[in-house]
Amino acid sequence: MSTKDKILFGMLIFVPIAIVSEWLKLSPILVFVFSALGIVPLAAFIAEATEEIAEVIGATLGGLLNATFGNLTEMVVSIVALRAGLVEVVQASILGAIIANLLLGLGLAMVLGGLRFGTQNFEPEVARLNGSSLLLAILVMLTPSAIHYTSVGLPLLPIQEFSYVASILLLICYGLSIIYSLKPSQDVKKIKEIEPENHQEGSDHAEEKKSPLGKPIIILLVCTLALVVVSEILVGSLEETVKVLGLTELFTGIILLPLFGGVVEYLTCVSAARKNQMDLSVAVAIGSTLQVVLFVTPVLILVSLFFPSTLTLEFNVFGIFSVVAAILITNSISSDGQSNWLEGAFLLILYAILGVAFYLHP
Incomplete structure (x- = not known):
C-alpha cells in the first residue's frame, strides 16, 4: 500500500467523527472541518473505483462513466446545497472549482515539476483543443450577464430559459468531446487488429487478467452513500460556519469548498509532474475543469x-x-506545449491575488 493510500485510509476516520459531531451538536466550525476532511478520502476512492470499472467495461462506456462520476463529489455537495436553497454558494463553488483546477492544481504541478526537471513538455495540440473548449464554455457563461446588462428591466424568466437551452447544448458539446477523445483509442484498436496472431493472443490473455467488477462497484456505491450523508452534514453546518468566521458565501464557495472537493485532483497533478508526466497533469487539471463547465454545471441547472x-x-x-x-493565463502558458516553475509561480500568484480579492469582497 502506497503512502497516499495509507493517508486516505487514515482520513476515513473523519467520516464517523463528522457524523458523531453532528449528532452531539458540536460547534458548527468543527462539524464543517470534520465533514470537509471526511469528503477527501471518499472522493479519492470514488475516483479510483471509477477508473477500475472504466478499464474493465471498455473505452466507450468507460468514457461515459468518467463523465458521470468524474466530479461526483462536486455534484453531490452542490445538489445538497441547492436543495437547501444555497444557490449563491453553488454558483460560487462552480467558479471556484474552475479557478482552483487551473491556477492552484496546475500551478503547483508546474512549480514542483519544473524545480525538479526544468522545462517540461506536453502535447500542445491537446492543450490548444482544451483551450478552445474552455473559451467556448466561458463565452456561454458570459452571455446571460451580457443579456442582463444590455436589457433594462429584463425579468428573470428569459435568463432561466436561456440557461436551460444552453445547458442542453453544453451537454451535447461535452458528448461530442468524449466521442472525439475516444477516436485515438479506436485507431489503436484497428492497428491491433492487423497485428500478428501472437500479439492478439497476448492481448486476449491480458484481458483475462482484468480485475472483476464486484469490488470497485461495491466501493463506488458505499462511498457514494457515505458522500451523500457527509455532504448533508457539511451543507448543514455551512451557514453557521460562514456567520461565525465572518466570511461571505462568495469566498466560501470559491476558495474554501474547492480546496476540499478537489484536493485529490491537485495531488494527482503534482504527483504526475514530479514523475515528468506533464501530459497527465495538464489532462487532469484542464479535463476536470471542462467536466465542471460542460457537464456538472448543465446537470445542476x-x-x-x-x-x-x-x-x-x-x-x-x-x-x-x-x-x-484564469482561462486566459492558462491558455497563454500552455499553448506552446512547455512549462517551467516560473510559469507555475505566475498561476499560484494569480490564485493568491484572487483569493485576497474574494476575501475582501463584500
Missing part, C-alpha cells in the same frame, strides 16, 4: 428545476472575471 430555488448561468460578475482571467 437542469436538476434545480425540481427544487424551489433554481440555478441559472448568470454568475457573480467578479467571479466570471476571475474565471476569464
Whole structure:
C-alpha cells in the first residue's frame, strides 16, 4: 500500500467523527472541518473505483462513466446545497472549482515539476483543443450577464430559459468531446487488429487478467452513500460556519469548498509532474475543469428545476472575471506545449491575488 493510500485510509476516520459531531451538536466550525476532511478520502476512492470499472467495461462506456462520476463529489455537495436553497454558494463553488483546477492544481504541478526537471513538455495540440473548449464554455457563461446588462428591466424568466437551452447544448458539446477523445483509442484498436496472431493472443490473455467488477462497484456505491450523508452534514453546518468566521458565501464557495472537493485532483497533478508526466497533469487539471463547465454545471441547472430555488448561468460578475482571467493565463502558458516553475509561480500568484480579492469582497 502506497503512502497516499495509507493517508486516505487514515482520513476515513473523519467520516464517523463528522457524523458523531453532528449528532452531539458540536460547534458548527468543527462539524464543517470534520465533514470537509471526511469528503477527501471518499472522493479519492470514488475516483479510483471509477477508473477500475472504466478499464474493465471498455473505452466507450468507460468514457461515459468518467463523465458521470468524474466530479461526483462536486455534484453531490452542490445538489445538497441547492436543495437547501444555497444557490449563491453553488454558483460560487462552480467558479471556484474552475479557478482552483487551473491556477492552484496546475500551478503547483508546474512549480514542483519544473524545480525538479526544468522545462517540461506536453502535447500542445491537446492543450490548444482544451483551450478552445474552455473559451467556448466561458463565452456561454458570459452571455446571460451580457443579456442582463444590455436589457433594462429584463425579468428573470428569459435568463432561466436561456440557461436551460444552453445547458442542453453544453451537454451535447461535452458528448461530442468524449466521442472525439475516444477516436485515438479506436485507431489503436484497428492497428491491433492487423497485428500478428501472437500479439492478439497476448492481448486476449491480458484481458483475462482484468480485475472483476464486484469490488470497485461495491466501493463506488458505499462511498457514494457515505458522500451523500457527509455532504448533508457539511451543507448543514455551512451557514453557521460562514456567520461565525465572518466570511461571505462568495469566498466560501470559491476558495474554501474547492480546496476540499478537489484536493485529490491537485495531488494527482503534482504527483504526475514530479514523475515528468506533464501530459497527465495538464489532462487532469484542464479535463476536470471542462467536466465542471460542460457537464456538472448543465446537470445542476437542469436538476434545480425540481427544487424551489433554481440555478441559472448568470454568475457573480467578479467571479466570471476571475474565471476569464484564469482561462486566459492558462491558455497563454500552455499553448506552446512547455512549462517551467516560473510559469507555475505566475498561476499560484494569480490564485493568491484572487483569493485576497474574494476575501475582501463584500
